[in-house]
Amino acid sequence: MATTIQTLHKLKTEREKFSCLTAYDATFAHAVSTNGVDVILVGDSLGMVLQGEDSTLPVTMEDMIYHVQCVKNGNQGSLIMADMPFMSYATPEAAMANAAELMQAGAHMVKLEGGDWLCETIALLSERGIPVCGHLGLTPQWVNKFGGYKVQGREDAQAEQILEHAQAMVESGADLILVECIPTALGKKLAETLPVPVIGIGAGPNTDAQVLVIHDMLGISTGRRPRFVKDFLAGSESIASAIQKYVNEVKAGDFPGPEHGFE
Numbered sequence: 001m002a003t004t005i006q007t008l009h010k011l012k013t014e015r016e017k018f019s020c021l022t023a024y025d026a027t028f029a030h031a032v033s034t035n036g037v038d039v040i041l042v043g044d045s046l047g048m049v050l051q052g053e054d055s056t057l058p059v060t061m062e063d064m065i066y067h068v069q070c071v072k073n074g075n076q077g078s079l080i081m082a083d084m085p086f087m088s089y090a091t092p093e094a095a096m097a098n099a100a101e102l103m104q105a106g107a108h109m110v111k112l113e114g115g116d117w118l119c120e121t122i123a124l125l126s127e128r129g130i131p132v133c134g135h136l137g138l139t140p141q142w143v144n145k146f147g148g149y150k151v152q153g154r155e156d157a158q159a160e161q162i163l164e165h166a167q168a169m170v171e172s173g174a175d176l177i178l179v180e181c182i183p184t185a186l187g188k189k190l191a192e193t194l195p196v197p198v199i200g201i202g203a204g205p206n207t208d209a210q211v212l213v214i215h216d217m218l219g220i221s222t223g224r225r226p227r228f229v230k231d232f233l234a235g236s237e238s239i240a241s242a243i244q245k246y247v248n249e250v251k252a253g254d255f256p257g258p259e260h261g262f263e
């Protein structure tokens with residue numbers, strides 16, 4: 001049976017962890033969706049892992065539409081979440097037009113980076129039938145403001161702000177929250193406090209779900225490996241078994257371990 005928002009909410013209620021991986025094409029979407037991954041993220045990380053750029057900022061709506069279409073054609077029942085690229089949701093009107101294009105290309109929901117300033121946009125999308133995931137913490141589209149890919153929410157005031165912004169986004173209609181590179185204690189607090197599933201990457205072992213970039217979990221990414229990455233292909237016989245291993249470890253609470261988290 002195809003995974004829906006309702007499936008994910010039920011898993012949270014039952015305290016069962018679920019997994020998410022990125023895919024950008026039909027073959028990987030097929031591999032991911034047939035090996036137990038509930039959510040496929042068509043991430044704007046494609047700018048880095050497919051295009052070789054040093055940030056996600058060059059990614060366009062045209063790029064995202066192309067890759068969402070590719071993923072849709074290979075998907076076997078996973079929920080397809082598409083990143084809205086840099087500046088495509090700068091105003092509520094732009095967000096509605098661009099989110100509609102991603103949905104028509106085959107996405108089942110969209111993900112937006114930001115905080116409480118997105119609440120009006122989230123409410124508009126939600127009211128018009130577009131499920132939204134709010135992305136907080138290390139939001140890579142802010143790399144030029146952050147001065148690098150740095151852990152967010154280390155100070156109490158900033159951690160409190162992330163929690164408040166996440167709550168505001170959920171109150172505006174966000175169906176999922178994704179948090180990236182935050183202290184483990186904050187990841188735990190978010191999952192305990194929010195009524196919707198919290199997906200983590202570099203957010204510790206206590207979130208409701210985990211996500212990784214597929215190139216990272218296959219050990220083929222170039223450059224410095226972030227702390228939250230684990231190579232699941234090492235010691236596996238195939239890409240399919242590496243994906244299964246990731247799914248099983250997330251479900252069992254074995255991945256991520258304390259060494260993959262911050263603070």
Ligand SMILES: Nc1nc(=O)c2c([nH]1)NC[C@@H]1CN(c3ccc(C(=O)N[C@@H](CCC(=O)O)C(=O)O)cc3)CN21
Pocket residue numbers: 044045048049056138140149150151181213215216221224225226227228
């Ligand atoms: N291949 C890939 N994997 C990703 O997870 C990813 C992308 N690309 N592109 C978009 C963003 C960028 N991301 C990144 C990139 C680097 C770090 C990193 O090196 N973090 C440091 C934290 C340093 C600190 O503040 O303590 C680390 O040690 O992990 C984190 C997230 C996550 N996303």
Ligand SMILES: CC(C)C(=O)C(=O)O
Pocket residue numbers: 022041042043044045046083178180201211212213
């Ligand atoms: C790193 C994940 C969460 C993402 O947003 C992406 O792949 O673009």
Ligand SMILES: [Mg+2]
Pocket residue numbers: 043044045056083140
């Ligand atoms: Mg992204």
